[in-house]
Amino acid sequence: MRVNDMKRVYVNEKWCLGCHLCEYNCAFANSGESDMVKALRKKTIRPNIVVEEDGDINFAVSCRHCKDPICIKSCISGALSRDESGAVTVDKNKCIGCLTCVLVCPYGCIRESDGGVVQKCELCLRNTVGEPACVKGCPNRAIVFEER
Amino acid sequence: MKNYVIIGNGAAAVGAIEGIRSVDSEGRITVISAENHHVYSRPLISYLLEGRTDEKRMLYRPEDFYEKNRAEVLFGEKAAKLDPKAKKVTLESGRALSYDSLCVATGSTPFVPPIDGLESVKNRHSFMTLDDAEALERDLDPEASVLIIGAGLIGLKCAEGILSRCKKITVCDLAPRVLSSILDGDCAALMQAHLEGLGIEFLLGDTVEKFSGKTAVMKSGKEVSFDVLVTAVGVRANVSLVKDAGGEVGRGILADSKMKTSLDDVYAAGDCAEITDMTSGEKKVMAIMPLAYIGGHCAGVNMAGGDESLENALPMNSIGFAGLHCMTAGSYVGECFEEKTERGIKRLYTKDNLLKGFIIIGDVDRAGIYTSLIRNKTPLDSLDFEILKKSPSLAPFGKAYRLEKLGGEV
Ligand SMILES: Cc1cc2nc3c(=O)[nH]c(=O)nc-3n(C[C@H](O)[C@H](O)[C@H](O)COP(=O)(O)OP(=O)(O)OC[C@H]3O[C@@H](n4cnc5c(N)ncnc54)[C@H](O)[C@@H]3O)c2cc1C
Ligand code: SF4
Ligand code: SF4
Numbered sequence: 169m170r171v172n173d174m175k176r177v178y179v180n181e182k183w184c185l186g187c188h189l190c191e192y193n194c195a196f197a198n199s200g201e202s203d204m205v206k207a208l209r210k211k212t213i214r215p216n217i218v219v220e221e222d223g224d225i226n227f228a229v230s231c232r233h234c235k236d237p238i239c240i241k242s243c244i245s246g247a248l249s250r251d252e253s254g255a256v257t258v259d260k261n262k263c264i265g266c267l268t269c270v271l272v273c274p275y276g277c278i279r280e281s282d283g284g285v286v287q288k289c290e291l292c293l294r295n296t297v298g299e300p301a302c303v304k305g306c307p308n309r310a311i312v313f314e315e316r
Numbered sequence: 317m318k319n320y321v322i323i324g325n326g327a328a329a330v331g332a333i334e335g336i337r338s339v340d341s342e343g344r345i346t347v348i349s350a351e352n353h354h355v356y357s358r359p360l361i362s363y364l365l366e367g368r369t370d371e372k373r374m375l376y377r378p379e380d381f382y383e384k385n386r387a388e389v390l391f392g393e394k395a396a397k398l399d400p401k402a403k404k405v406t407l408e409s410g411r412a413l414s415y416d417s418l419c420v421a422t423g424s425t426p427f428v429p430p431i432d433g434l435e436s437v438k439n440r441h442s443f444m445t446l447d448d449a450e451a452l453e454r455d456l457d458p459e460a461s462v463l464i465i466g467a468g469l470i471g472l473k474c475a476e477g478i479l480s481r482c483k484k485i486t487v488c489d490l491a492p493r494v495l496s497s498i499l500d501g502d503c504a505a506l507m508q509a510h511l512e513g514l515g516i517e518f519l520l521g522d523t524v525e526k527f528s529g530k531t532a533v534m535k536s537g538k539e540v541s542f543d544v545l546v547t548a549v550g551v552r553a554n555v556s557l558v559k560d561a562g563g564e565v566g567r568g569i570l571a572d573s574k575m576k577t578s579l580d581d582v583y584a585a586g587d588c589a590e591i592t593d594m595t596s597g598e599k600k601v602m603a604i605m606p607l608a609y610i611g612g613h614c615a616g617v618n619m620a621g622g623d624e625s626l627e628n629a630l631p632m633n634s635i636g637f638a639g640l641h642c643m644t645a646g647s648y649v650g651e652c653f654e655e656k657t658e659r660g661i662k663r664l665y666t667k668d669n670l671l672k673g674f675i676i677i678g679d680v681d682r683a684g685i686y687t688s689l690i691r692n693k694t695p696l697d698s699l700d701f702e703i704l705k706k707s708p709s710l711a712p713f714g715k716a717y718r719l720e721k722l723g724g725e726v
Pocket of ligand 3: 242243244245246247248258262263264265266267268269270285286
């Protein structure tokens with residue numbers, strides 16, 4: 169299991185335009201739809217990456233895939249685990265929606281989803297994109313996917 | 317090769333196994349499991365009755381867990397005696413196991429209150445184990461009235477789980493409110509109203525004085541007829557093995573921040589252990605899944621010669637009923653910031669420049685940011701708490717924090 173040498177999504181906040189495109193790309197990537205308009209139009213999106221604002225600065229927050237993830241240690245059902253690539257993933261088939269993980273994630277990066285389960289960034293490794301859609305679509309390289 | 321023995325097979329035991337294996341891949345691990353089941357998620361027994369999970373999906377770890385971790389489990393065996401001098405555990409079956417390092421992860425047992433006539437009640441259940449849930453299920457039918465004694469977490473979760481499977485549920489509790497150990501009056505009233513909306517009836521500040529057949533006579537004089545009875549008044553930590561061996565116990569087995577007990581080479585974790593609540597400094601039994609696992613992991617690492625401490629344990633709960641979530645953490649002391657929201661309430665308790673605890677009902681999104689403030693003892697004047705208290709986010713932590721957490725490995 170990779171932990172120390174895995175690629176993660178990192179933020180270069182000084183490049184962030186605050187355009188929120190990553191949120192839309194994330195929601196689309198995880199929608200299971202092939203048409204972006206169909207997937208997102210007139211819907212409240214629930215992205216796994218959220219752009220925050222601090223005065224003039226914007227920055228995108230998504231799961232840190234922590235080295236010692238307190239969400240995994242706290243999950244009451246065993247639905248959270250770390251896969252071979254190092255990504256912290258949720259088994260929605262096991263999750264019971266108790267939100268204990270939401271109560272412990274220090275960065276607010278795991279959230280309630282539809283259908284009584286939670287959702288989180290899985291680095292797009294389990295959807296059809298295969299690499300983080302937020303990074304791929306960022307116009308200004310304000311988020312990157314790399315090893316640090 | 318070191319010889320590890322773990323008594324119990326719940327979340328704390330899993331933590332211990334994974335903790336040991338993070339340090340020692342060679343040593344021999346033996347688990348003594350009174351329950352004849354692969355480790356399952358105890359809190360999921362109510363969801364099982366509700367039909368939201370099944371026996372396979374509710375396993376706390378995958379089926380190959382013991383094999384992968386090379387742990388031998390003695391299913392259906394119970395430890396009867398601990399001899400810390402000889403470093404030996406004797407099982408009820410007579411077999412003796414010696415250990416180099418032992419973890420007691422025996423959990424707790426439902427406390428059944430002494431009530432006149434209780435013994436004569438036929439369809440009587442506790443709600444603690446998978447076997448309990450299955451036995452209760454056998455007694456349920458769409459025409460059944462169920463009386464649950466205890467409006468705590470276990471009693472209410474049981475009520476939610478069986479709501480659609482019986483005709484009527486009455487929950488009584490000696491306390492004047494629901495979830496009395498974690499909620500104060502207003503917050504409890506909110507949850508109670510929601511639960512009543514689901515169809516659960518309450519008799520609070522009242523308890524059963526005696527049973528006669530299928531009727532419970534309450535202290536208030538009221539009579540409640542029922543077909544099925546569930547007792548969920550509380551649990552008691554399983555401390556006897558350690559107590560009888562001369563180890564220090566309070567309400568639970570006393571353990572330090574390494575999860576070590578007063579006995580040499582004996583560790584304790586989970587619902588059977590009493591550890592320090594960082595928000596009050598008091599030693600407590602904090603019977604929750606996260607601490608069972610984390611404490612077990614800490615014990616396991618130390619048993620195997622590693623070094624891990626649990627300095628920031630705190631009571632916390634996330635409990636939801638049909639869409640309304642309630643989160644609580646820490647101690648409700650000091651100044652209180654309160655905000656009423658559309659569906660609920662938020663109360664943050666601060667003292668000595670620290671966040672000490674909170675109650676949030678309704679909008680619980682990103683609440684972990686608050687929990688992290690408590691656990692990390694973050695001085696509140698080091699960030700913009702005025703903004704943070706309204707909405708949990710990372711912006712109020714400032715640039716340095718962001719660069720560290722979002723720009724590097726954490
Ligand atoms: C209905 C219900 C709902 C809950 N909901 C939540 C929730 O939402 N969130 C939360 O955080 N917590 C919840 N809890 C609490 C949580 O389940 C416990 O904190 C957790 O299971 C404790 O784990 P443990 O490993 O310490 O003990 P346990 O899981 O109880 O495991 C101990 C095991 O040791 C065995 N044992 C005892 N004595 C011996 C012996 N002498 N020899 C061999 N084996 C022995 C027992 O049979 C038991 O299987 C809930 C509990 C219940 C009952
Ligand atoms: S969800 Fe939160 S705790 Fe879990 S790995 Fe991601 S950032 Fe860490
Ligand atoms: S909400 Fe799901 S993933 Fe989160 S702790 Fe509960 S069961 Fe685990």
